[in-house]
Amino acid sequence: QALLNKLADGAAAYPIPEGRKYEYGTAGFRMKADAGLDHVMFTVGLIAILRSKKRNATIGIMITASHNPAEDNGVKLVDPMGDMLEQSWEGFATRLANTPSDKIPKAYEALVNETLVDEIRQLQDRPAKVVFARDTRASGPYLVTALKAALDAVGVAYEDKGILTTPQLHYIVRCINTEGTVYAFGEPTEKGYYTKMANAFKTLMYGRTIHGAITVDAANGVGGPKLRQLISYLPTAAEGGIDIKVVNDDVLKPEALNFECGADYVKTKQRSPPNLNAKPGDRCCSLDGDADRVVYYYNDEQNVFHLLDGDRIATLGAAFLADMTRVAGIDSKLKIGIVQTAYANGASTEYVEKVLKLPVTVTATGVKHLHHAAARYDIGVYFEANGHGTVLFSDNAIKIIRESEPKSPGQKHALDSLRACIDLINQAVGDAISDMLFAEIVLAHKSWTPDNWRNTYIDLPNRLVRVEVADRSIFKTTDAERRLTSPKGAQEEIDKLCSMYQKGRAFARASGTEDAVRVYAEAHSKIESEKLAGQVTEVIR
Numbered sequence: 001q002a003l004l005n006k007l008a009d010g011a012a013a014y015p016i017p018e019g020r021k022y023e024y025g026t027a028g029f030r031m032k033a034d035a036g037l038d039h040v041m042f043t044v045g046l047i048a049i050l051r052s053k054k055r056n057a058t059i060g061i062m063i064t065a066s067h068n069p070a071e072d073n074g075v076k077l078v079d080p081m082g083d084m085l086e087q088s089w090e091g092f093a094t095r096l097a098n099t100p101s102d103k104i105p106k107a108y109e110a111l112v113n114e115t116l117v118d119e120i121r122q123l124q125d126r127p128a129k130v131v132f133a134r135d136t137r138a139s140g141p142y143l144v145t146a147l148k149a150a151l152d153a154v155g156v157a158y159e160d161k162g163i164l165t166t167p168q169l170h171y172i173v174r175c176i177n178t179e180g181t182v183y184a185f186g187e188p189t190e191k192g193y194y195t196k197m198a199n200a201f202k203t204l205m206y207g208r209t210i211h212g213a214i215t216v217d218a219a220n221g222v223g224g225p226k227l228r229q230l231i232s233y234l235p236t237a238a239e240g241g242i243d244i245k246v247v248n249d250d251v252l253k254p255e256a257l258n259f260e261c262g263a264d265y266v267k268t269k270q271r272s273p274p275n276l277n278a279k280p281g282d283r284c285c286s287l288d289g290d291a292d293r294v295v296y297y298y299n300d301e302q303n304v305f306h307l308l309d310g311d312r313i314a315t316l317g318a319a320f321l322a323d324m325t326r327v328a329g330i331d332s333k334l335k336i337g338i339v340q341t342a343y344a345n346g347a348s349t350e351y352v353e354k355v356l357k358l359p360v361t362v363t364a365t366g367v368k369h370l371h372h373a374a375a376r377y378d379i380g381v382y383f384e385a386n387g388h389g390t391v392l393f394s395d396n397a398i399k400i401i402r403e404s405e406p407k408s409p410g411q412k413h414a415l416d417s418l419r420a421c422i423d424l425i426n427q428a429v430g431d432a433i434s435d436m437l438f439a440e441i442v443l444a445h446k447s448w449t450p451d452n453w454r455n456t457y458i459d460l461p462n463r464l465v466r467v468e469v470a471d472r473s474i475f476k477t478t479d480a481e482r483r484l485t486s487p488k489g490a491q492e493e494i495d496k497l498c499s500m501y502q503k504g505r506a507f508a509r510a511s512g513t514e515d516a517v518r519v520y521a522e523a524h525s526k527i528e529s530e531k532l533a534g535q536v537t538e539v540i541r
């Protein structure tokens, strides 16, 4: 009863604004920071407590709105191994968020009974532990207050990790929950994150040279200061390391965040941030606002812009890892595969299957879907075209890589490199900073320029259209969102249109983050891809 009173008092300070509806979507809760997100924060605190008791582990909470404008904010939960909240719990989170403040104590009690149902007494009495962090948004500290109100009302242990990138928080959660086990992920601190990455980087750089500087656009978000910190742990180019130029790292001017810069800007506008001033051939990359997405790009000698997106990072990384397992003599023991979404360029899929000769799995959009599919390979490389991605090594793969005895200096070098990759790549979640270092290392190993990288395959021309419709919920898909099952007849029409174009491929799916349907089309030529996109748009409108 005392608990219920405390919850009632706490929740009262954070009412739901009139008419507001919330949903835990692909990226957690996300909205204008002052549109009732504080109410959500309070309820997310309670869900984290329940989840922590259920799993008997520390649960993470990340406060960020990623690539959204500065006035937005959001929150998502991190499961014990540093992965996204299990899908079956998203519904609990949505339900509690939509509960008016005065009904929260009763709703919490009901959720205790529902989620901790098995061995109700023990589970309820277990101590809960929560860690949280936020990006650089101005609304962050206030939202933390609302979160703490819930944690304090129930009286659980928590740690405020201050400002971190999303992947850093995922890393820390996984470190905490694996400490002292054979799966120990590292030291659960920010410093532990930098040293683990820097040490792996040094091993991988042995005998290699990174040519020229890499310019990193940090989207004026949390990635800027964090990357600067990491740089202090890395050898410079003169020391056989890397020369990283950080630009757009102003986190003091709130409105600069994601404005005309960042991974989402570069990917959707297909152009470089205007203030970059890179010379032809210079490697550039852009992070997003919470540093879990990265895309590469450069201008060629004719000053033509070329994007090297998530598909490219995936093929680059997979080619390298497949080579290394071959040199190490362990390729027959490990199943390597790539996971993509329907947005992956058809040319990249063909390259993976025909040239790299690796299997491809296609899943629905959203990191959690790719992550789970990648976990079914020994080495699973997953990337969304927009730059979200990482590599997962199975327990079996880690064991084989760690325990194999090299029979030659070449094998030793390959095994050492693979061991270092396990540490360099943030397996908890896609991590822009770690992905960037990995790409730099692979380019150095292959002695590739951005031109060499781009010429591995030529992207099919494509077009992405955002279509406003009366009701997007009628658009239902199957086959990893590649085919519509509803409205009736629509898919047949799309099939017919695709068959009229050389290399024609198109699909339509309801967005999970906006009130719209997205249409993607690709074909042999630019004009054809645009025409196909236009015709499919007519079908669904």
Ligand code: 16G
Pocket (backbone or CB within 6 Å): 026, 027, 365, 366, 367, 368, 384, 386, 388, 510, 511, 512, 513, 514, 518
């Ligand atoms: C979310 C997803 C992102 C996906 C995007 C698709 C995570 C962390 N984020 O931002 O991976 O690409 O949604 O948006 O999973 P859409 O459904 O509006 O096309």
Ligand code: ZN
Pocket (backbone or CB within 6 Å): 066, 067, 166, 288, 289, 290, 291, 292, 293
């Ligand atoms: Zn992000």
